[in-house]
Amino acid sequence: SQQGEEDPQALSIQEGENATMNCSYKTSINNLQWYRQNSGRGLVHLILIRSNEREKHSGRLRVTLDTSKKSSSLLITASRAADTASYFCATYGNEKLTFGTGTRLTIIP
Amino acid sequence: GAVVSQHPSRVICKSGTSVKIECRSLDFQATTMFWYRQFPKQSLMLMATSNEGSKATYEQGVEKDKFLINHASLTLSTLTVTSAHPEDSSFYICSARSGQGHEKLFFGSGTQLSVL
Numbered sequence: 001s002q003q004g005e006e007d008p009q010a011l012s013i014q015e016g017e018n019a020t021m022n023c024s025y026k027t028s029i030n031n032l033q034w035y036r037q038n039s040g041r042g043l044v045h046l047i048l049i050r051s052n053e054r055e056k057h058s059g060r061l062r063v064t065l066d067t068s069k070k071s072s073s074l075l076i077t078a079s080r081a082a083d084t085a086s087y088f089c090a091t092y093g094n095e096k097l098t099f100g101t102g103t104r105l106t107i108i109p
Numbered sequence: 110g111a112v113v114s115q116h117p118s119r120v121i122c123k124s125g126t127s128v129k130i131e132c133r134s135l136d137f138q139a140t141t142m143f144w145y146r147q148f149p150k151q152s153l154m155l156m157a158t159s160n161e162g163s164k165a166t167y168e169q170g171v172e173k174d175k176f177l178i179n180h181a182s183l184t185l186s187t188l189t190v191t192s193a194h195p196e197d198s199s200f201y202i203c204s205a206r207s208g209q210g211h212e213k214l215f216f217g218s219g220t221q222l223s224v225l
Contacts (some may be wrong), residue, residue: 030212031212033212033213035216040200040219040221041218041219042113042115042202042204042216042217042218042219043153043202043204043214043216044216045213045214045215048212048213088152088153092212095141095158096143096155096158097143097155097204097212097214098155099145099152099153099154099155100152101151101152102151102152104150
C-alpha cells in the first residue's frame with residue numbers, strides 16, 4: 001500500500017532556481033527518506049531524516065519533517081539540469097519502506 | 110556505497126512463459142531483500158520481503174504462486190514471474206538491506222518486463 005502523497009506531481013523550473021517538493025504520510029514512522037529515480041532506472045538514496053529530527057541538510061538538499069502534521073519537504077537549491085528526475089519520499093516502519101506517489105522534476109536549461 | 114546488481118535489465122517474453130529476475134548484492138551481505146513493482150509514471154509498490162533462508166512475506170494482493178521469490182544466499186534473491194500474462198508487464202525493482210535495523214536501501218537498476 002502507498003503511504004505518502006507527494007505534491008506537486010510534476011514541477012518544471014529554470015536552471016538555477018530552487019525546487020520544493022512536499023510529502024504527506026498517514027501513519028507513525030521511524031524515519032522518512034527521499035530517493036531520486038532517473039527514467040527507467042533504479043532509485044538512489046538522497047537523505048534520511050529521523051522522526052526526532054526537524055531539519056537536515058546534505059549539500060544542496062534540505063529536508064524538513066513535521067511529525068505533528070505528518071509531512072516532509074525536500075528543497076533542492078540552485079537546481080541543475082542533472083537534477084531532472086522523479087523524487088520519492090518513503091517512510092520507514094515495521095522493517096519496510098513504503099513510497100509516496102513521487103514528483104517529476106524537470107529542470108529547464 | 111553498496112552495489113546491487115539486477116539482471117536482466119529488459120526482457121520480452123510470450124504469454125504463458127516464466128521469467129526469472131536476479132538481484133545480487135555485490136559488496137555486502139543482504140539479509141533482507143525487497144521486491145517492488147512500478148507502473149509507468151507511478152510509485153513503487155512493495156510486492157514482497159525476502160529474508161535469507163526463509164520464506165518470503167508477500168504484501169496483500171500479491172499472489173505468491175504467481176511471483177515466486179527465492180533468497181537462498183546472502184547475496185542473491187530471485188523473482189520468478191510464472192505463466193506471465195500481458196498484465197504482468199511492468200518495471201520490477203529489487204532492493205537490499207545489509208542488516209537488521211539498517212534503514213537505508215540499495216536498489217538495483219530494475220527490470221522492464223514486457224509480456225506479449
